[in-house]
Amino acid sequence: MLDDIINHYNEAVFDTDKEAAFEVIDNALAEGYTPEDIIFKVVIPAINEMMAIITKDPDANLAQHFMTAQIASEVTEKMLLQFKSPPEIVGRVVIGTAVGDLHSLGKRIVSGCLKAMMVEIIDLGVNVAAERFVDEAIAHDAQVIAISAMMVHSATGENGCRKVRKLLNEQGLESRIKIAVGGAPFRFDPELYKTVGADAWAADGISAAKTIVDLIHEVNAK
Amino acid sequence: MSFESALATLIVHSDGETQHLQVDVGTCVRDALDTTAIRVRAACGGTGSCGACVIKYLSGAVNPATLAEYQKLSASERQEGLRLACQIRVVGDTEWLLEHPAHVSSWKSIAPEDLIPVEGQLPELQHFIYGLAVDLGTTHIRISLWNRKTGQRIANRSGFNPQSVFGADVLNRLNAALLTDNRSLEMAQLARQAVLEALRDILARDIGEVSPMLKEIGSVIIAGNTAMLALLSLNGANQLLNPDNWQQPIDCLPLGHDTWQSEWNLPNAKIKLEPALAGFVGSDLTADIIGTRLTEAAGASLLVDIGTNTELALWDGHRLLVTSVPGGPAFEGVGIRNGMSAEPGAIYRVERLDDGHSLKLSTLGAATARGFCGSGLIDMIAILLESGTLKPSGRFSQNPGPDGFLAEAENPKTAVTPGDVDALQRAKAAIATAMETLLTNSGLTWESIERLCVCGTFGRHLNIRHAQAIGLLPSLNNDKIELYANATLAGCEKALLSDGISLFDHYAALTQVINLSYVPGYDDLYINNLRLRPIEMHSVINT
Numbered sequence: 150m151l152d153d154i155i156n157h158y159n160e161a162v163f164d165t166d167k168e169a170a171f172e173v174i175d176n177a178l179a180e181g182y183t184p185e186d187i188i189f190k191v192v193i194p195a196i197n198e199m200m201a202i203i204t205k206d207p208d209a210n211l212a213q214h215f216m217t218a219q220i221a222s223e224v225t226e227k228m229l230l231q232f233k234s235p236p237e238i239v240g241r242v243v244i245g246t247a248v249g250d251l252h253s254l255g256k257r258i259v260s261g262c263l264k265a266m267m268v269e270i271i272d273l274g275v276n277v278a279a280e281r282f283v284d285e286a287i288a289h290d291a292q293v294i295a296i297s298a299m300m301v302h303s304a305t306g307e308n309g310c311r312k313v314r315k316l317l318n319e320q321g322l323e324s325r326i327k328i329a330v331g332g333a334p335f336r337f338d339p340e341l342y343k344t345v346g347a348d349a350w351a352a353d354g355i356s357a358a359k360t361i362v363d364l365i366h367e368v369n370a371k
Numbered sequence: 372m373s374f375e376s377a378l379a380t381l382i383v384h385s386d387g388e389t390q391h392l393q394v395d396v397g398t399c400v401r402d403a404l405d406t407t408a409i410r411v412r413a414a415c416g417g418t419g420s421c422g423a424c425v426i427k428y429l430s431g432a433v434n435p436a437t438l439a440e441y442q443k444l445s446a447s448e449r450q451e452g453l454r455l456a457c458q459i460r461v462v463g464d465t466e467w468l469l470e471h472p473a474h475v476s477s478w479k480s481i482a483p484e485d486l487i488p489v490e491g492q493l494p495e496l497q498h499f500i501y502g503l504a505v506d507l508g509t510t511h512i513r514i515s516l517w518n519r520k521t522g523q524r525i526a527n528r529s530g531f532n533p534q535s536v537f538g539a540d541v542l543n544r545l546n547a548a549l550l551t552d553n554r555s556l557e558m559a560q561l562a563r564q565a566v567l568e569a570l571r572d573i574l575a576r577d578i579g580e581v582s583p584m585l586k587e588i589g590s591v592i593i594a595g596n597t598a599m600l601a602l603l604s605l606n607g608a609n610q611l612l613n614p615d616n617w618q619q620p621i622d623c624l625p626l627g628h629d630t631w632q633s634e635w636n637l638p639n640a641k642i643k644l645e646p647a648l649a650g651f652v653g654s655d656l657t658a659d660i661i662g663t664r665l666t667e668a669a670g671a672s673l674l675v676d677i678g679t680n681t682e683l684a685l686w687d688g689h690r691l692l693v694t695s696v697p698g699g700p701a702f703e704g705v706g707i708r709n710g711m712s713a714e715p716g717a718i719y720r721v722e723r724l725d726d727g728h729s730l731k732l733s734t735l736g737a738a739t740a741r742g743f744c745g746s747g748l749i750d751m752i753a754i755l756l757e758s759g760t761l762k763p764s765g766r767f768s769q770n771p772g773p774d775g776f777l778a779e780a781e782n783p784k785t786a787v788t789p790g791d792v793d794a795l796q797r798a799k800a801a802i803a804t805a806m807e808t809l810l811t812n813s814g815l816t817w818e819s820i821e822r823l824c825v826c827g828t829f830g831r832h833l834n835i836r837h838a839q840a841i842g843l844l845p846s847l848n849n850d851k852i853e854l855y856a857n858a859t860l861a862g863c864e865k866a867l868l869s870d871g872i873s874l875f876d877h878y879a880a881l882t883q884v885i886n887l888s889y890v891p892g893y894d895d896l897y898i899n900n901l902r903l904r905p906i907e908m909h910s911v912i913n914t
Contacts, residue, residue, distance in 0.1 A: 165764040165902065210789055212765050212796040212901040219898045249613060251888035254897070275888055300542060302612060 151190060154182070158191050159198060165216035167223070174224055184228035188236075192224055192265050200355050214354055215254060218261030225265040240365030241269045241291040245277035247310065250303035255332055258354025259295060259361070266358060268365065279312035286326050292368040293361050295329045296347070304334035305345055314346030324371060327364040331357045379461050383426075385409045385469035391737040394461055400426065400433075401456040405480035407736065408715065410473040413576040416525065417457035419443065421579055428452035431465025478528040478572045481513065485830060485856035486527070487662055491868025493522045499589025499639045501525075504863035505566055506655065507595030507603060508532060509541055509679040510703055510712060510828075512562070513860045514569045516577070517867055519590065524864070526577035528569040533561045534602065539705045540679050540697075541598040548608050559605050566593075567635050582636070591635075591642040592863045594875075596653030596680055600644055611650055645866070645875040649884040651695045656682040657875050657882075658862025660691065663824040663855055666881070670821030671813070673806060676858070677702055677745070677827040681802055684882075685809040691882040692809050698801035701794040702745035702828050708775065708788050709742035712828075716741030718785065719832045721750035721778065723758070730754065730778050732785065741784050746832040751778060751787055752795055753837035756903050763902045765792045792903075799843040800900035806845070807906075808890055817845050817908045823852045830856035845906045 154177045161169035174187055199217055229236060242263060244256050253275045260270045271289050273281060282294045294313060298304035305311075310330055317323050330347040331354065342350035349364055351357035381392040381403055394403050401411050401424050411424035419439025429452075436449060437458045444453055456469075500520040506513040515527035537547040537558055548555040574581045593603070601607035631642050645654035656676060659665070665672050666686045674684045681698040684691050704710025711717050715736035722731045732747075734740050743751060755761040760776065762768055767776065767789060775786030810816060825833065825844065831854045838844040844852065855861075866874045887893050900906070 163764075164762060164766070210765050210793040210796075212793050212800070215898045216764070216901055219895075251886075253888065253894055257894055257898070302546065 151182070151186075155191055155194065159195050162195050162199070162217055162220055165213050165220070167216070167220050170220050170224065171227075174227075183233075184231040185233075185236075188225060188228050188265070188267075192221055192228070196221055196262050196265055196355070196358070200359060203353055203355055211353075214258050218258040218354060221265040222261030236267055238269050239267045239362060240293070240369065241271065241289050242293045242295050242361055242365070243271045243273055243282060243286045243289060243291045244295040245273035245282060245297070246275045247296050247298040247303040247306065248276060248278055248308045249306060250298050250300055250309075250332075251275045252297065252299035252332070255299060255354055256295065256297040259297070259331065259357045262355055262358035263361060266362060268358075268362065279308055279310075279316055282313050283316045283320070283322070283326075287322070291326065292365045293327050293329055295331070295357070295361055298330065298332040298334065300332075301334045304330070304332055304341065310345040310347055325368060327368055329357065329361050329364055379432075380464045381461055382464075382466040383409060383469055384429075384467070385472045393737075396461060396463070398461050399457060400459040400461065400467065402480070402483070403461075404456065404469075406482045407479065408475065409469060410476065410479075410576075411456040411469060412471060412473045413457070414579040415457075416577040416579070419455055419458050422455060424456040425453050425471065426456045426459075427468040427470060428454055429466040429468055432461075432463035433465055434458075434460045434462060473576075476530075476572060478530040478569045481527050481529050481857060481860075486524075487855060487857060487861035489524070489662075489861050489864040489868065491522065491865050493868055494519055496520050496589070499587055501584070501588045502590040502592070502867040503570060503588055503640075504860055504867050505591065505593040506658065506857070506859040506863060507562065507566075507593055507599045508655070508859070509544075509596060509599060510535065510539070512565050512569065513857060514566060514573070515860060515864060516570065516573050516588075517864065519868060522868055526573045527860070528572055530565065530569060532599075533565050534558050539703075540700055541596065542612075544602065545598055545608050545611055548602055549612070555602070555605055555608065558602050562599070562603050563631070563634060570635075585636050586639055588637050588640045590867060591637065591640050592645065592866050593643065594645045594654040594658040594859055594863050596655050596682070597647040597650055598653075598680075600647055600653065604644060645863075646879070648693055648879055648882050649886075651680075651886070652682055652693050652882075652884060653680075654875060655859045656684055656693060656695075657878050658859040658866075659824075659826050659855075660684055660686075660862065660878050661865050661874050662858035662861030662863075663826065663853070665822070665824060666691070666878075668821045671815050671819050672822040672824065673809065673820050674824040674826065675802060675806060677802065677825065677829060679703055679705070681805070681827070683802075683805050683809055685813055685815070687813045687815060691878065692812055692885055693882050694805055694809060694885040694887055696801040696805040696887060698798045698805070701791075701798040702748070704742065704744060706794045707743065707748060707791045709784050709786055710748065710791070711742035711744055713744045713830065713832075714741075717744035718742065718747035718751075718778070719744050720834070721747055721754055723754050728758065732779055740779060740782055743785075743787075744828075744832075746829045746834065748787075748791070748795060749829075749841065749843065750834050750837050752792060752903065753834070753840045755787070756841060761792065761903065763904050765789075765796045765901075765903060767792075795841075796901050796903065799841060800897050803842055803845075803900045803906050804893060804897040805887060807896055807900075808887055808893055809885070812885060812890075817847065817906075820845075820847060821851060823847055824855060824858070825852065826855045826858040829854065839905055841903050842900060842906050846908055 157173045327348040351360040415421035422443035502519045513529045516525045538544040647653045682695040716738040720733040775788035778785035
């Protein structure tokens with residue numbers, strides 16, 4: 150029964166028990182469900198459920214976000230290998246941490262969830278120069294540049310998001326490529342994303358995935 | 372059956388406050404009080420020659436009055452029960468009244484059992500035989516004064532780093548200092564004056580002379596993390612915020628140290644700030660390596676100094692791999708609702724009683740519980756995990772609500788919240804992952820580790836079994852795990868007693884720095900380590 154699978158999977162994800170989550174998925178495959186079913190009917194709804202829980206629960210635990218995203222990402226990778234035809238991609242995102250910032254974990258949550266939501270990720274790693282963000286976004290025809298910054302000086306610095314905005318503006322790319330930001334400084338000041346020239350921000354990595362998917366749709370609608 | 376020395380309770384009342392101290396039989400009353408906020412007056416090193424440390428007997432068993440007391444106290448004073456605290460040895464439970472305590476100071480002595488015995492090859496000295504060792508920590512400053520000729524530790528002090536008002540962690544403090552030149556100068560002077568103040572406290576209380584003694588100090592050795600060294604010397608702080616500089620040593624030595632000699636009024640002292648190993652690994656780690664004799668075991672040895680910034684060193688028999696992780700603030704109480712450092716009232720130990728559910732909390736100074744210090748928090752989380760109140764994911768099996776889970780009924784200062792559990796999970800995962808990464812980089816496994824030296828914030832209070840249960844420390848045999856309270860200070864002290872050769876330079880030459888941010892697979896390991904469960908002892912082999 151699909152409902153049972155969904156319940157058991159959600160329970161495992163809620164408990165951040167990776168081994169248990171994989172056991173549910175393996176059993177489902179053995180029962181004849183397709184990898185496509187598992188992604189679209191189990192994994193993506195589970196992420197949506199987590200988003201709903203996190204938005205309602207301000208005390209939600211960051212360690213659990215990391216583990217949840219990791220499970221989603223690993224399950225997706227495993228299922229994608231078994232897809233009959235390549236999955237339809239929603240869009241592309243280049244992601245990295247701002248210049249001067251080596252905190253790589255925030256963007257992992259975002260990447261993990263986006264991957265499960267069929268968004269292609271180009272991960273540029275940490276301490277990424279503004280020029281590189283823009284060059285890679287053009288090269289991969291990405292709709293969104295996602296910049297993670299965990300420290301005040303990397304979030305607000307001249308060579309971070311502000312410079313990415315300047316480059317997009319100079320090259321006339323602002324309607325084709327949107328900027329999303331995230332990280333602790335943006336939580337302390339919810340208006341900060343505007344100050345540094347971003348189009349959107351999110352308070353946590355899991356809801357950031359939804360913010361980014363919305364930006365992709367915004368670009369694609371034009 | 373253990374052969375620990377017998378304990379007695381020493382109770383001292385002063386100015387409406389009461390100290391309850393558990394001390395070994397034979398402990399000197401002045402020494403015991405020097406580790407607390409209630410200190411006796413003093414102007415000699417406890418020899419009975421100044422007569423300042425008068426205290427009144429109330430009850431209990433101590434040694435009879437000594438010759439010094441007969442000389443310093445009149446017959447009528449002795450009749451009233453007055454004694455000199457430096458001459459009193461505790462025999463059994465005993466109670467005293469201190470009517471004229473010393474002025475309140477933020478400087479306290481470190482308990483003798485928390486100090487590491489230090490020996491060195493004593494330098495041949497004629498002049499300026501005294502030396503000062505300084506452990507310049509982010510949270511605490513610890514110093515000790517030595518007679519370098521006889522190799523004797525005269526006294527030590529520990530107190531808070533006054534720069535803390537500008538930020539508890541290194542990054543906030545660097546950002547504050549870089550705001551204006553005036554601000555950075557102010558912060559440098561705060562730390563410099565704190566060291567001087569602690570030194571003057573030693574000279575006044577343990578020698579009895581201040582200004583003449585300052586001239587007799589011939590050597591000062593200071594170790595600290597890179598940020599503390601930069602903030603003290605006013606050199607290098609701006610480079611520290613750029614990660615491109617983190618892999619290399621950063622010059623954060625003072626531009627001219629003549630100014631210090633005059634500022635500290637130490638005309639004859641060679642003041643040495645020991646250089647940091649890299650942008651994010653300070654000379655405090657080098658001092659730990661020296662203090663714990665890390666490289667002296669036959670096999671591989673791992674050192675982890677858990678503090679506001681956690682630093683690690685792995686000795687594989689040939690070289691020292693060093694690194695650091697931002698794993699520590701949670702264990703110092705930062706970001707924990709009822710977190711606090713190891714001060715009176717801090718819950719440092721939690722035990723589950725035989726009935727299986729009620730908890731016994733032990734606080735420093737046997738005071739009313741005011742919050743958890745690192746070791747108490749680890750006990751608490753491990754016990755909640757063991758009883759099933761907490762799940763390995765870090766979730767409470769039943770939401771404790773906004774007030775959190777109360778360890779002691781009706782005391783909100785004993786609450787543990789979901790956010791606290793989260794902070795602890797992330798801190799312990801960072802430390803466990805850093806240890807695993809060092810092992811992997813050396814081609815070693817946990818089985819090959821002979822010694823695990825745990826230094827820093829926990830001191831000797833850490834319950835190793837609990838630290839293992841939540842996955843902070845590996846499940847090695849207990850005899851391989853060593854807890855140190857003051858390894859950094861011991862390293863500086865050893866260097867002080869080894870004039871001529873620089874121990875710090877010797878060990879620095881053996882180190883290789885690893886920046887975990889650039890290690891592939893670090894993030895995967897970290898996320899794998901977030902669950903509250905023991906470290907996988909075989910996981911490192913496969914990576």
